[in-house]
Amino acid sequence: MSESSIIEKDIGQHGTHDAMESKPQMPSKDIMVLSKLSRCLTKITAGAGALVLFINVVVVFTSVIWRYALHSPLHWAEEVARALMIALVFFGVATSTGRGGHIGVDLFLRFLPDYARPYVVHASRWILVLVSVGLVVSSFSLVEASLLQTTETGLPQVIYVAPVFIGSAVMLIAALEHAFRERARVVLISALVIAGLAVAGYIKLSLMNDPSSAAAILMLFCFVVGILAGVPIAFTLGMSAMVFFICDPSLPFVFFSQQVAAGVDHFVLLAIPFFLLAGAAMEVNGMSTRLVELIVRGMGKFRGGLNMTTVLAMAFFSGISGSKLADVAAVGGVLMPAVRRAKQDGEEAAGVFAASAVMAETIPPCVNLIVLGFVANISIGALFIAGLVPAACLLVLLLIAANIFGHRIDISAAYPILRPRKQLLLGAAVGLIMILMIGRGVVAGIATSTEISAFAVVYALVVGRLAFGELTLKATVKLFVDIAAMSGVLLFIVACATSLSYVLTIQMIPQMIAELLVSIGFSYGAWLFLILTIVILIIFGAVLEGAPALIIFAPILVPIAIQLGFDPLHFGIVMILAMGFGLFSPPIGLGLYTTCAICGVEMKNVIKPMAKYLAVVLVGIIVVALLPIITVWLPRIMGY
Template sequence: MVDTSMATKGHTGPLVYLSRLSKFLTMITSWAGALVLLINVLVVFLSVIWRYMLHSPIEWAEEVARAMMIALVFFGVATSTGRGGHIGVDLFLRFIPEQIRPYIVHASRWVLFLVAVGLVISSYDLGQASWLQTTETGLPQVIYVIPVIIGSVVMMVAALEHALRERAKVVLVSGAGIVVLALLGYLKLSMMPDPSSAAAGFMLICFVLGIFAGVPIAFTLGMSAMVFFICDPSLPFVFFSQQVISGVDHFVLLAIPFFLLAGAAMEINGMSTRLVELVVRGMGRFRGGLNMTTVLSMAFFSGISGSKLADVAAVGGVLMPAVRRANQNSEEAAGVFAASAVISETIPPCVNLIVLGFVANISIGALFLAGLIPAACLLVLMLIAANRFGGKINIREAYPKMRPLLQLWIGAIVGLAMIFMIGRGVMMGIATSTEISAFAVVYAIVVGRLAFGELTFRATVKMFVDTAAMSGVLLFIVACATSLSYVLTIQMIPQEIAQFLVGIGVKQGAWVFLMLTIVLLIVFGAVLEGAPALIIFAPILVPIATQLGFNPLHFGIVMILAMGFGLFSPPIGLGLYTTCAICGVEMKNVIPPMIKYLAVSLFGIIVVAMVPTISTWLPRLAGY
């Protein structure tokens, strides 16, 4: 993986002051992001209390929550940029000669800086345009733009500081390469009678170069969209920031940081360690007991954290020490982690279920229900594979010091109660997924604190700061993907793809279309990660699938599973890289033992695709 950060190397001169400024601004945005996240939880939580108990809804609550959502995204991504938290895939860099590889890697830092500069300029123009405008409830429209300007400025300073951290030769040569490419593009445009006709081509070139150079995916998407707006004179540049903001200006997306926060609270409370130990002690006596524990733990925590990578981090950080103490194969354990993450794709409240419901206009509650039985089928298959391919362990070696069983059962009951609350609330339509996620946060913090007493004030503050930064990274991907999706739409590219795929479906059959969709999404799921791939492809593919006779719930679940399979598949999947990093193993050693588990996952996905009832029976039973 390519990390955009680098250890400070004896800063001298102006770079010292730039570094201090970057650290100071990053500290400000980290605290601001944590505060915004806390206020947002309270606003949404109290608005539900007011509506149900006092029968008096807070009219301004949703608008304020949306404005703070935008602030959370840009403060969070600025904090992550300052910390060097954006990661790209270095798969293609391995084919570049070692002599020039450092210059290509460093060029990605300049891309971060240029995207941040573009956002500063565009958002400043947007701020001026919206200065005198108001929202529906009379709030100033500029409250949506000011956090973008602040976050983009901090991101620009941090990106510049990271870009200047290398040797002077690398900094200058990589920067000169970016300038030369920009000049060549400008000369090409200046010689064309209609520069706007080349905008799409330049956008595609930037996207491909960004992927091959290991530029973090959010900035690859942002750079591609930004270049299009620069090259097309018929579109004002203010559209760039406007579309980025519109990508996260949605109340429903607040469920993502809220579920992440609830999952973090449960992990810090010690519930994850208690649950995993309980499962190990229960399953360890069977053949493949440790692998089966991994599968069950991943399924359980997917219903708490909402994020696949957060699941891997939570379970891997707890279980890998036990794997090593029990003298088990670390590479096979990492492979089981990655393959098991695929089954957690459709277990509520997975982030991608929320994103899909948002972009494809599908009920999120119905998607939560539709994903349960497919996940259960994949879970059973993975448990069989784990039992078949695994060996027995000595539980005493894995856990030399065991907790009392009562503590372990309390941890499991607290977590299960939260999952039940989430599922029941969605199924009964008591509240929206965002409102339920706010209740999950309050439950995780209050009940977890009372039950375990491990969530101290200091740990709580750090949890809010870290979750705000993580949320910024995830949702900035959504924001930039939305901007690129807008560009693709005005270029009529989705319509052309739709016509092509409808033709295939009509001539070759709907099931051929479905199989091609699975292959397409596995490939793009590995390259783009789940959220951007969904934002780009779901609005195109879901209506086509519906037109060809597929239930949108069934088709949506198949989409999410296929993209999850790509995310954790070698050799490109970003999720597999992350899993290997968390487990402390090399990917080349993980692939051989992992193949059999991936084959089982793929078989399960095909079964779910070919039997629509697996996805549609439970939502239909609930009245969707």
């Protein structure tokens, strides 16, 4: 199973709470028709998303070849790539909605009485319907406004906005199908509760002389309730922004879909699906299994060999996939069977996975490094380099901890059938060359991170196919379909976070926070500001995941940090590590839920064995925060 399909399965459990459903009612004829329609449209958007992703790789790869080999840049390539990017996101999120694959926090639901939980869970499905309706209505107006407009190169403007409407419409049908997939009583009562809240909000606004004055309060209310109710993160963010646009009559509602689309209308963000695709290709073609087996056979003779293998494998794959959830899926899916065969503690192994994922947050080409560079106007190449030494420090600390707390294993039990060593070395060499290609390309300025990621995709598909012969045509097609859907999930979070960030800017909230933090920094010292930043980002990193937290906080915090004398590279790396710590920490870290699902363990049993590894990581983060030289030394040598 590919890493993308593993993640799709896992986040579906946390996002739509299928595991917590009551027994569904037998569907009526109308519901069956809706289900068939949803499945059909989901298949269409899945295929369209895969095709769009493939064409985008070809466009970006070809544009680089044309520029360097033929000295004739394709001026239209970036505009086409950006339009395809928007199509990829909305076709992908429509596919994921049909599959039930969205990320949410369901921890708080466990505190509800058993009789109330199904109603709250199901109410979150109606939120998906409402946000989808808002996007359909808003994007329809956006399509109408763009029909007679053209881009800078003369392309019709509608190519940017039509996918928003199409994807949102398919997403609405899929969300409705999921909303009706339950007992009639639960469907009806949850719908009435949502409708009642909407009517109460409308009456409240209609009685006010200035409805816009309540917009910020209602937005905050929707955000908090959405998080507590387990609404998928993207739709919590989208609902909060949508409510603001509805409440403020001075803002046309078309701004809602416009800002959501604008959130992913950036060439640099293409690096995210491209790196995900390259990493998944390397996993599907068998490189991950060869690499992990090679490390186990090399480290297995040491005390804590399997735990040390986990740490090293996570570091290695972080330089390929770009996504920490993909890293956990790729390495966990391969290594956990060996852990069980060797009769090692699965809960401790899951804890090591989570701690190693935090360590690997700053190893390029991390998705969050790309997002941070984009939103805070920091060189992505410089961030890639700046993250290496801090990651190496955390890597050494975790290896020491794994050696101290781990146990010896019997390699023959972990791997009863051993591959020839030449095969294992070949797998490691292919992956290492890819990492060196990425690093050299970005550092030397040969191409942008997006262009390098396109080369990485071509390398992973072509060289991986030639080296191992395991990447069949059918597996390649499935790979593109799965990565298109996963990219839609991740980037739709970015899109909705951008929309909410726009709303916060209108309300001058970033400026107010900035003034408060600047006063704290100058009154009590810059280091108190840094400590507060770490605490804030650990908390929000746990509930928001990395990208939306970065989009909201980085534009606020980075300028303040510079004003207080911090180097932006140092401060940015500390931000990434703090959010990673929150993402994989109990009790609400989304990444930890994913890790436990992949490892087949319960989170309550993981907390105790993983505490020592998280403590080691936290100490490492504090050291990196207190010693800026660890972060800025290498970039300065490289000329940044």
